[in-house]
Amino acid sequence: MSTSSPEAVKKLLENMQTDLRSLSMECKKKFPPVKEAAESGIVKIKTIAARNTDILAALKENSSEVVQPFLMGCGTKEPKITQLCLAAIQRLMSHEVVSEAAAGNIINMLWQLMENGLEELKLLQTVLVLLTTNTVVHDDVLSKAIVLCFRLHFTKDNITNNTAAATVRQVVTVVFERMVAEDERFKGIVEQPPPVQGNTNRRSVSTLRPSAKDAYMLFQDLCQLVNADAPYWLVGMTEMTRTFGLELLESVLNDFPGVFLQHQEFSFLLKERVCPLVIKLFSPNIKFRQGSSSAASPAPVEKPYFPICMRLLRVVSVLIKHFYSLLVTECEIFLSLLVKFLDGEKPQWLRAVAVESVHRLCVQPHLLRSFCQSYDMKQHSTKVFRDIVNALGSFIQSLFIVPNAGNVAAVGAPAGGSGSGAAFEYRGTWIPLMTVSVQGSAKATYLEMLDKVEPPSIPEGYAMSVAFSALLDLVRGITTMIERELAAEEEAAAEFREAHPDQEWKPQPGENVQREKMNKPRNVLFVSGAHLVWEEMVNACWCGLLAALSLLLDASTDETATENILKAELTMASLCGRLGLVTPRDAFITAICKASLPPHYALTVLSSNAATLSSKAYSIQGQNVQIISPSSESHQQVVAVGQPLTAQPQGTVVLTAKNIQCMRTLLNLAHCHGAVLGTSWQLVLATLQHLVWILGLKPGVGGALKPGRAVEGPSTVSVFYNLCIELVFIFLSSRYLDDVSLHHLINALCSLSLEAMEMAYGNNKEPSLFAVAKLLETGLVNMDRIEILWRPLTGHLLEVCQHPNSRMREWGAEALTALIKAGLAYKHDPPLAQNQRLQLLLLNPLKELSNVLHADIRQKQLECVLQILQSQGDSLGPGWPLVLGVIGAIRNDQGESLIRTAFQCLQLVVTDFLPTMPCTCLQIVVDVAGSFGLQNQELNISLTSIGLLWNISDYFFQRGEAITQELEREEEALQKQAQEKGETLNRPFHPAPPFDCLWLCLYAKLGELCVDPRPAVRKSAGQTLFSTIAAHGTLLQQPTWHIVVWKVLFQLLDCVRTSSTTADKEKIESGGGNILIHHSRDTAEKQWAETWVLTLAGVARIFNTRRYLLQQLGDFFEAWEVLLNHIQSAALSKNNEVSLAALKSFQEILQIVTPVKDSDKAGDALAAMGVPPVLIDPLSASGPGRPLVRSDSLLERLTRYNGAELQAPPPGEESALEDSALWWSAWNTWYRMGTDSTRPPTGPTEKLSFIPSQPFLTALIQIFPALYQHIKANFSMEDLKKLGVILHGAVSVPISSDASPFILPSYTEAVLTNLQEAVLTALDVLQKAICVGTENLQVMYPAIFEQLLLFVEFSCKPPQYGRMETKHVANAKYNQAEWVALNYVPFAERSLEVVVDLYHKTACHKAVINEKVLQNIIKTLRMPLSLKYACPSESTWKLAVSSLLKVLSIGLPVARQHASSGKFDTMWPELANAFEDFLFTKSTPPDNLSIQEFQKNEAIDVEVVQLISTEILPFANFIPKDFVGQIMAMLNKGSIHSQSPSFTEAEIDVRMREEFSKVCFETLLQFSFSNKVSTPQEGYISRMALSVLLKRSQDVLRRYVEDERLSGRCPLPRQQVTEIIFVLKAISTLMDSLKKTQPENVDGNTWAQVIALYPTLVECITCSSSEVSSALKEALGPFKDFMQPPVSKVQNGES
DSSP, X not given: OOTTSHHHHHXXXXXXXXXXXXXXXXXXXXXXXXXXHHHHHHHHHHHHHHHOSSHHHHHHHTHHHHHHHHHHHHHTOOHHHHHHHHHHHHHHHHTTOOOHHHHHHHHHHHHHHHHHTOSHHHHHHHXXXXXXXXXXXXXXXXXXXXXXXXXXXXXXXXXHHHHHHHHHHHHHHHHHHHHHHHHHHTTTOOOOOOOOOSOOSSOOOTTSOHHHHHHHHHHHHHHHHHTTOOOSSSTTOOOOOHHHHHHHHHHHHHHOHHHHHHOHHHHHHIIIIIHHHHHHHHHHHHHOOTTOOTTTSSSOOOOOOHHHHXXXXXXXXXXXXXXXXXXXXXXXXXXXXXXXXXXXXXXHHHHHHHHHHHHHHHTOHHHHHHHIIIIITSTTSOOHHHHHHHHHHHXXXXXXXXXXXXXXXXXXXXXXXXXXXXXXXXXXEEEEOOOOSOTTOOOOSGGGOTTOOSOOOOOTTHHHHHHHHHHHHHHHHHHHHHHHHHHHHHHHHHHHHHHOTTSOXXXXXXXXXXXXXXXXXXXXXXXXTHHHHXXXXXXXXXHHHHHHHHHHHHHBOOHHHXXXXXXXXXXXXXHHHHHTOHHHHHHHHHHHHHHHSOTTOOOHHHHHHHHHHHHTOOOBTTBOOOOOXXXXXXXXXXXXXXXXXXXXSOSOEEEEHHHHHHHHHHHHHHHHSHHHHGGGHHHHHHHHHHHHHHHTEEEOGGGOEEESSOOOSHHHHHHHHHHHHHHHHHHHGXXXXXXXXXXXXXXXXXXXXXXXXXXXXXXXXXXXOHHHHHHHHHHHHTGGGHHHHHHHHHHHHHHHHTOSSHHHHHHHHHHHHXXXXXXXXXXXXXXXXXXXXXXXXXXXXXXXXXGOOOHHHHHHHHHHHHHHHHHHGGGOGGGHHHHHHHHHOOOGGGOHHHHHHHHHHHHHIIIIIGGGSOGGGHHHHHHHHHHHHHOSSOHHHHHHHHHHHHHHHHHHHHTHHHHHHHHHHHHHHHHHHHHHHXXXXXXXXXXXXXXXXXXXXXXHHHHHHHTOSSHHHHHHHHHHHHHHHHHHGGGSOHHHHHHIIIIIIIHHHHHHHHHHHHOOOSBOOOOSTTOOOOGGGSBHHHHHHHHHHHHHHHHHHHHHHTHHHHTTSTTHHHHHHHHHHHHHHHHTSSOHHHHHHHHHHHHHHTTOOOOOOTTOHHHHHHHHTTOOOXXXXXXXXXXXXXXXXXXXXXXXXXXXXXXXXXXXOOTTOGGGGGOHHHHHHHHHHHHHHHHHHHSOOOSOGGGOOOOOOHHHHHHHHHHHHHHHHHHGGGOOHHHHHHHHHHHHHHHHOOEETTTHHHHSOOTTSOOOOHHHHHHHHHHHHHHHHHHHSOHHHHTTHHHHHHHHHHHHHTTTSOOOOTTOOOBOGGGOOTTSOOEEOOOOHHHHHHHHHHHHHHHHHHTTOHHHHHTTHHHHHHHHHHHHHHHXXXXXXXXXXXXXXXXXXXXXXXHHHHHHHTGGGTTTTTHHHHHHHHHXXXXXXXXXXXXXXXXXXXXXXXXXXXXXXXXXXXIIGGGGGGSOHHHHHHHHHHHHHHHTOOOOTTSOTTTHHHHTTHHHHHHHHXXXXXXXTOSOOXXXXXXXXXXXXXXXXXXXXXXXXXXXXXXHHHHTTSOOOHHHHHHHHHHHHHHHHHHHHHHHSOGGGSOHHHHHHHHHHHHHHHHGGGOOOHHHHHHHHHHHGGGGGGOOOOOOHHHHHHO
16 A cells, blocks of 8 residues: 555654644653643644645654654653654654655754664664655755764664664665665766866865765765775764775675776776775785794785775775776786786685685676786786686695695695595595586685674685686686677688678678667677687786696696586687687697596597697796696596507507596597587697507497497496497587598598507507507598599508508508498489599599509509499499509409409490490400400409400490491590590590500500410410301401401411511420320420411401401502511421421411312311312321311301301402412412422521421422412413422422321332422323413423422432431331431332323324423333333332333324424433433342243343334435434344343243344344345345344354363353354344244345355364253254255356
8 A cells, every 4th residue: 555545645644643633641750841831732733634635744744844743752862752653753864754854853853862862773664764755855964974883883782783874775775775866866867067167176066966965975985984084974873993994995886886886986086096005005014024024024014904904805806897998007906916816825715715806807708808908908017817816726736736734734634534525536645626616606715704803714625616606607707708709700600601692791890789779698709809809818918827727727636626627628629710719729738638548548639739828927926737647646546557659658558537537538539529629620630649549449330430349347338338329429410520620530540640650660569550540440430532532542541552561551441442442332412423523533443442552552552443343343334444443453462362353344344334334444354354365363353354354345236337337426535525625536446436546446456466475375275266257257347357367366376487487496394283195285385386376267267257258458468568577487397396387377278178088087177168268288187286176266266157257258248358469479489488388498407397298399389289379360471480490399209207107108109298299299280281282382392291200319319418317217216316218119100101091182282392302201211211110119110111111102104294394303312321221231130039920021021122123224215324223233232132130040041031032133134134125235234243243142052152161171251152152143033033034134245144154163062061062953954945056156246
């Protein structure tokens, strides 16, 4: 119910009347005047109530009168009356019905009561009611009221004193409250203050309003009183204490700061009065030093007085808190004083209250910021803020270093002896920790002890606890404030960027205005200088903080305290990081790091960092703090024992719970504040690495760490487990870091890793893999922005991969490959398929690994490739070249297993991925497959890779069209690029179309493999090369064939030829293990020979099957020549296998089909397949080498793959092969091969190294007939001569003795060798061609005869091969390297038959006549005829005779016909000699000749004589006379021939050749007495012959008779007897002949000679020999025909 409501007013009136009545009653007796006044008062009240509507206002107007009775009552000094009156007055006051005048009266009355010491409490109550209920009391009245209260405060009564004190406080407050209210009222009105007049030391108060003036006066007097000066306004003060004054000042300053800030007058008071006063009062505290003797000082020093000191500090706190902005300089002084009070020399209580004061400052971060701005940032100012922090630090240190007397007992106390609570312990000093205040509020203990007069005793640890709280609050306050402002700034920046994306945000001084418009709380001022302030604050305080916190951290024995310290260090580090203050940030982090490690643990990063700090000389007030010390070792629970990673300390090290706690903080720092760590990542990670090492955590899959050894105890297990998880989280959270921070993290990990690598160099100790594992983890987590960190990350891991320590590099590779796999598997945005650059970036390190030489790394790399292929093979796209590059980066020094793994990858690629890769990569696949073929570690891989190349070629074939299209598109693009750059397109085989180039690369690769050092590889590659060209060659465009021929095939032939000719002839010992090498392959040369054979055959086959296509190329002729050249050099190589194969190739390219014998199934097979069979020599199968046609022959493969490819050219194109230039080129090649291979050696025979084999020569000669068919049109005499030389040479070549059993028939058989047959065939072909040829061809007949006759001579005179010694086959030893001459007899005889046959056909031919062929035949036959029995073979002379007879039977008529031309003149003597040599041979028949044989031979002689008698003598007139004479002489000789003396008696009659002699005689006689004498000359010759005969008989008989007589008894020599017998037989024959002859034919002279023989015959009768006697009988018998009576001369004359 309010005081102005009608009910209240009514009640008031009633109460007043009641009061007055009571007063009247009390004073009735003693104090009548009072009674009267009371009664008149009643009347007055009633009157007022009756007359006025506003009763209260009327009452107030008349209050002086209304109050008067009560004042009078108080004047009585009767306690009862006084109490009643004061109560009534209070009631009036409370209804605010007291006027100013009345109030004055009341105060005066109260003053009197006070002076009389009455109702003191009631007085105070009344004053209070008066002043608080209304504002009527002013000026002096007010001052009197206040003085009254002050005076009551100093009475003897305690209760009164206290009540008065409270009242004073309240009154002072009221005064200032009135002023505040007054200001509120006048708030809107701006008054022009009148100018200040005069220059008094008291500022004029005329400008102030009433309430303000009162307040001013009051405050001014309070200052005066505290300063022990007289008051100006509070007149009547008798007594005053400083403590109370200071308390009042403090309360005013604390409660009404606005007053002082808004009114200059008050501000002036603060500056001019309060501050000097405070400084003055502080002086004893400043000067005082504890323990210094007062005697020593010149003047006695006033001792610090606790109550004043403490109150002064409170005032200072308030001043600083509220009026700092006004009192900048003064505050500087106060703060400096405060810092000094913390000094160790000051009393304990002083230090305690000072620390409490500092604590109060520490919880006001904004204030601290102001200090920093006002002092620390000014040039010539005290660094107040820094000093405060340093002082705190120093203070804490001093507590440890100089234990005060109170702590002595505790020094020796055992750990926890003074209570087991939290405490700090450092080097034996033990300081308990108390809970002093709630975090963030500075609740002081000693600053509140206003009632204590004596300094209190400070409990142990209190100062430390406060200082500790102050430190923590300071850190918390500063960091929270700055971070809040930073956050606001970042928010503003973000908003600005959203609004103006193109502009850069800068903090503006007017920024806060905008913020107001945006209705944001204005809690932050943005100033451009804000950052500077923050930085200065941190710079000023970090050093002191760090020193103190490090010391405390080391000394702390309490987990919570440790936690708080670590938190402070952590927040500071984070803040420094955010502000970019590197040194302080690193310093705090270093401190945490050091605390995490065992004591004295030498860690270079940290010690070097600490060194840089100490070098800046941040020792605080002369106390250099050692941050880490071993003091805390003993009181901590040990959590882990492990090996140090560093060289020092040796042995094991211990990690305590506190170490682990610090480690946790470190993890927390890294996890939550990674973004601001920057370069300090290095410190953090280095420390973590060491801790992880000591704890024995080892990296596992994906880089996460796991306990590496068994851990004991459940608590330890959980510790380890948690640490592992936290470690993982650090790197997981790296995904939230910005790019720069992430780079810092990566760099730090890299440099850590480099250190680990350094350490792992020298020793075999296990390396620390922490950094590598964490690099992996970081990479995996940041896959979404892998691009920005990929290069540094992988660059470093590649270095790790090259480290000599296997464990280290293994992990490097593990990390790298894991990252690559993860990178490829990650779902990037945009996907990898569309982000080619990223994909190549990811794959590049994989390629770089190829440069690492360590096999284990390459193994990992290849395993990674294999996994990539299996998982991402389909989507590699542009990454294929890199992947293939890796697979193909194999070297021979890498060992088998690597090559095997790489090859697995390649096989996977070829089998599964060819269709998915860009066609441009196919060439790389070919190259890679080729490189596997060329590696020499693993033969099987080489062979399989050749198989892969075959598969690849099949793929090309099947997908040809698609590949062509894609490659051509690519080509266009490249062409365009090249044109833009003005370059030419550069790729292998450029002019050819891209698809063809692919084939060419494949062929080129196979070509390289064809000259591999290993025979198996060469063979396989060769077969594959020729098969692919044959099977898929149709795909190539025509111009490409040009490249195939020249760049692939011929190049290959060149290489093979070179290698073969230079190959080693040393015998290769059997290969490793039990592999046996066949003797035909036991030298490199022989192995290369096989390659040469294959290659040449392959090229020839291509020329054959693709002839139609190749002939359309411009330079087919040049190619043909080159091929022939190759065939020639192969044919002339010193290797039978190669040379023979060359001829087969020659045959093949000439498309010569030779008949094949039935036994050669292989040939049939080929024929069945429509392949023109090559010559397969039937003897080669049983020869020394292998048979040359094998079941896996290329031809079979060719036909299997592509039967249609081998068709003949289209009809009508046969003539294409007839190109004579090609054939003549072939003929020239054949001629050169023939000449070189059959040319006999010139040097001595020892040096002879090579003689061509029979199969080779046979094949060579067999080629000629077919070749001839194409060149016969222009085949000249010259060519024929060349041919003759070769044929002769070929036949002359001897055979090696070890080959002879296979080639020579047994000597007794008259069989020709293949070679000889071939030679004859060649001549036969020629002869037939000439036969049907034109006239000009036929002049060649004589040359052919000449050649054949040469061969005929071989029968008697085998050819010589150079100066070689050849043995007869029967004498050659099979296993010695001797040369055996062939049996040429059959060959010569066959040649002779051919001659006869040919002569038969051509005898009449002009050329044959002109060239004296017949003479030559006779001349040649003369040799075997003259040798007769001396011939190597009996058959020879027999054949010679029969041939001669045949030839003569044809030739003599021709010769007679042409007798006149003289062309046969020279033949006759030759013929005569031939007859002579044969019929009267110088050779004797062999002893073992049987009689039957002899008779046969005689029959031959007889045949000859018969020929003479039938073919020659009848035509004597056409025959030269000399010749006939010779014939006659010969017949004559034959008729009396005496035989050799070697016959036995029994044989004599047979051996005498009687039949022959007889025929001779008969012929002689026949022609002697021929009546058909055509010319006189002829008859003359006959007669002459006869007479010679008779004369000779006469001589023989006479000589015999003589000898018989002389010999007496002795028998004559056998031959003489024989001779005489012969003569006798001849005579008897002659007699017979004469009988048969017409008498008119016989010359008379002849008769005379015959008769003249008779006497001589008679004389022989006396001979003793029975044989002679019987012969004589026969001879004498015919003479009876002469026994006639002589005819008369007349008769005779008539006749």
